[in-house]
Amino acid sequence: TPKVYFTSRTHSQLSQFVRELKRTDFSGKLRTVCLGSRKSLCINMDVQKLGSANRINERCLELQKNKKSSKIKVEGDNKKGHRTKTSCGCPMLRNRSLQKQFRSEVSDHGALDIEDLAQIGRKVGTCPYYGARDMVRSADLVVLPYQSLLLKSARESLGLNLKNSVVIIDEAHNLADSLTSMYNSKVTSSQLRAVLSHLEAYLNRFQNVLGAGNRRYIQTLTVLTRSFLRCLISNEDCSSAVTSLTINKFLFSLDIDNINIVKLCQYLKESNIIHKVSGYANKLFFTENGAGDLNHGQQHGEGSSITSFQALADFLRSLLYCNDDGRIIVARHKPGGHSEDAYIKFVMLCAEKTFSEVMYLAPYVAWRQELSYFTCVFINLSSCRLQMTHMLLLWPVEPSSLLKKQGCACFQAYCLVI
Ligand code: SF4
Incomplete structure (x- = not known):
């Protein structure tokens, strides 16, 4: 049936x-x-209190890849938390017989x-x-x-x-x-700056151990991120702070039309590089600022790093649509404005x-x-x-x-x- x-x-x-x-x-x-969504159904209190749907998704996926020991709070029926030890990922998934009972x-x-x-x-x-x-x-x-x-x-x-x-x-x-x-995507200049610094730090630290393919893709990502940032800062030849371009015009205007974005997106999807770079950025954050409490780290280190990288990855995926499927909106820095005001956005026009x-x-x-x-x-x-x-x-x-x-x-x- x-x-x-x-x-x-x-x-x-x-x-x-x-x-x-x-x-x-x-x-x-x-x-x-x-x-x-995980936001509505998650019962791991430490994850749930991260608040935003993005952070909850990221933390849940991270937990499932995490093989180290961790302590978490579990929300009981009486709404009072108690602590449980686990050796692998989220403890709410460890016991298969409980899943069967559910x-x-x-x-x-x-x-x-x-x-x-x-x-x-x-x-x-x-x-x-x-x-x-x-x-x-x-x-x-x-x-x-x-x-x-x-x-x-x-x-x-x-x-x-x-x-x-x-x-x-x-x-x-x-x-x-x-x-x-659903198909729109947006990356801000502060997110691009964060991704660029994390990519550079990762490349500096691991370039001697990375394979040639990995190194090339990471370098391509830094080139693209720099180009996007440049187009948000440069105001030459532009009478308006906000411009709308087709996908092809956008790629040609930044001189990045020769980059194989299909392969790059495939690499982002299959290599787990987003989590690796963000994990390293998080580690650096802890080293520089002290361990602090776990949630502080997630919120200001790893979480925001993954969110920024994911925003860039989503935007890159948007560039794979046909030229007429949507438009790229480039909103540059306004003189005297906040850097967060600047962004590049893909707007889908063909819902059908x-x-x-x-x-x-x-x-x-x-x-x-x-x-x-x-x-x-x-x-x-x-x-x-x-x-x-x-x-x-x-x-x-x-x-x-x-x-x-x-x-x-x-x-x-x-x-x-x-
Ligand atoms: S696996 Fe754990 S962290 Fe993920 S949604 Fe379920 S309870 Fe939340």
Whole structure:
């Protein structure tokens, strides 16, 4: 049977859908799993208190690569933390039998939203984020945010396979904006300066032990970072502090059109160089400032270093889009302004291109959009290889002959497709 993916923009819209689902017979019949971000589901208090989603993601991934001993706090049911020792990564993932217990408890409860999953994770003492991810393969219905379904990189990391699936997009009036903003990327001049100094420090320290290939890629990264910084500082030939360029014009104007950015992005993805350079920068930070407490280090050393490097990597990936897919906005230093005001940003202009992959993979894509006076439900049968415009069917408020359940806005699209 095809898997159904129900996606909406916000956490609360997904929770509302799960609440409505619980009121139906489908709740007990369908194996449902709700996917959320690490920020919503992490139960490791030391990681959770880092605050921002980026830092939580980075720290979680770091912990899983970290083989050293560490001490962490665990949030219990009574909200009081207690300390546990671990020898490898996050302790919330160490015990496989607890993950199994988590999966069986979740299956017994039927449809659960993100808060319910986090609560069961705390009770069992295992990570609900990875617990929910493990349940995707056997689920009939996967409830997840736009970001997790529409971004190819997120789909790959979650192991989502849209082939032969039904995709339902809720609150579709947000879709175009969400798609374009998901593919935007921005790197500021202070981030570029941080990356440049970390790359130079890493290269100075390890150039004698690095292989020729590694050294060449790191040198290319420093050349690119310097070029980006130069274009933000230089104001010659520019009547305006903010300019908009196509991708090709941007590359030619910086004289970096001869650099193979495809290979460089591949290297960034496969070599783990972002973590290596950031880890070394963090070590230098500790040496110069003293060990301090762990979270201070994460916040001001490693965390910000990875975030800066990741911003550069995202921007480089944007340069791989076709020339007309978007524009590069270059906002230079204003005289007397803060250096943080200067940035380079990629703005995606072709939301439909990025969405076409989802349409191609999934044989059924339905989306629901509420307008002021009526509800529209569109269905796309992409397996018929028809143009999208020819496939749109507009349903009036009461397509009652097709809907199994009425009076439940969240559920309309789902019933219609089934
Ligand atoms: S494995 Fe789970 S609990 Fe541990 S840091 Fe990552 S998200 Fe948090």
